[in-house]
Amino acid sequence: MANRISVILPCYNEKENIQALVPFIHDVLKDYEHEILVVDDNSPDGTYNSIKEKNYDYVVPVLRTTDRGFAKSIRCGIEKASGDIIVVMDSDFNHMPKYIPILIDNLKYYDCVIASRFLYLPLEKHESISRIVSSWFFNLFIRIILFSKVTENLFGFYAIKKTVIQQLNFDDIFWGFGDYFIRLMFYLQKKNYTILQIPAIFGERNIGVGNKALLLRIIRYTKETFILRLKNL
Numbered sequence: 407m408a409n410r411i412s413v414i415l416p417c418y419n420e421k422e423n424i425q426a427l428v429p430f431i432h433d434v435l436k437d438y439e440h441e442i443l444v445v446d447d448n449s450p451d452g453t454y455n456s457i458k459e460k461n462y463d464y465v466v467p468v469l470r471t472t473d474r475g476f477a478k479s480i481r482c483g484i485e486k487a488s489g490d491i492i493v494v495m496d497s498d499f500n501h502m503p504k505y506i507p508i509l510i511d512n513l514k515y516y517d518c519v520i521a522s523r524f525l526y527l528p529l530e531k532h533e534s535i536s537r538i539v540s541s542w543f544f545n546l547f548i549r550i551i552l553f554s555k556v557t558e559n560l561f562g563f564y565a566i567k568k569t570v571i572q573q574l575n576f577d578d579i580f581w582g583f584g585d586y587f588i589r590l591m592f593y594l595q596k597k598n599y600t601i602l603q604i605p606a607i608f609g610e611r612n613i614g615v616g617n618k619a620l621l622l623r624i625i626r627y628t629k630e631t632f633i634l635r636l637k638n639l
């Protein structure tokens with residue numbers, strides 16, 4: 407039986423980006439049975455309505471009105487997904503749709519496939535040197551504290567079998583922002599699931615500025631990494 411793919415797109419104030427991204431992903435996945443879950447946290451710019459009114463038969467628009475949060479939106483998307491393969495990505499083109507088939511196809515052999523920015527020297531134009539170097543050091547820190555073998559604990563672009571992610575305790579993982587992905591990688595490794603990493607580069611955000619509070623994020627992720635270690639001594 408063919409697999410059904412559920413792509414989860416958490417979004418907040420991404421009206422323009424989501425309208426470009428959704429048909430783009432649909433095209434990339436034309437050879438796969440798929441649905442796209444757009445999980446919006448009641449964005450003031452009307453992201454939800456802008457996608458709902460398109461009435462695409464392959465889109466499931468989800469509106470969250472309480473308990474706003476990036477990781478909680480992803481959890482909500484996973485719980486509503488009808489597919490047996492889950493793909494999680496950002497909705498601003500930072501995660502390039504062209505990688506989705508590579509992620510999915512390798513799930514034939516692995517439980518989870520993640521995109522990593524640290525597997526080869528960037529031959530294509532890459533994100534800023536300062537951002538990639540600081541992400542490299544931060545990943546090194548995470549790997550040392552958590553004894554992790556994964557080179558990329560921050561990007562958060564991956565495909566996973568639904569039966570695998572369902573084996574994890576969602577309450578242990580899905581809160582906060584990108585720190586949820588550190589926890590996801592940790593618990594998958596703890597349970598000895600197989601993870602393949604594929605080389606990828608960071609895509610340019612199409613429109614808007616995104617989350618710029620980098621220092622706050624680093625502080626938060628550092629704290630969450632230590633908490634995770636202490637919880638699992």
Ligand SMILES: Nc1nc2c(ncn2[C@@H]2O[C@H](COP(=O)(O)OP(=O)(O)O)[C@@H](O)[C@H]2O)c(=O)[nH]1
Binds near residue numbers: 419476495615617
């Ligand atoms: N549902 C939901 N999505 C969010 C929230 N905050 C950010 N996002 C989405 O998460 C993705 C990553 O956010 P972004 O600000 O681009 O982070 P950055 O790429 O790390 O700078 C984007 O697609 C955002 O629209 C939130 O509170 N709720």
Ligand SMILES: [Mg+2]
Binds near residue numbers: 496498500616
């Ligand atoms: Mg972004």
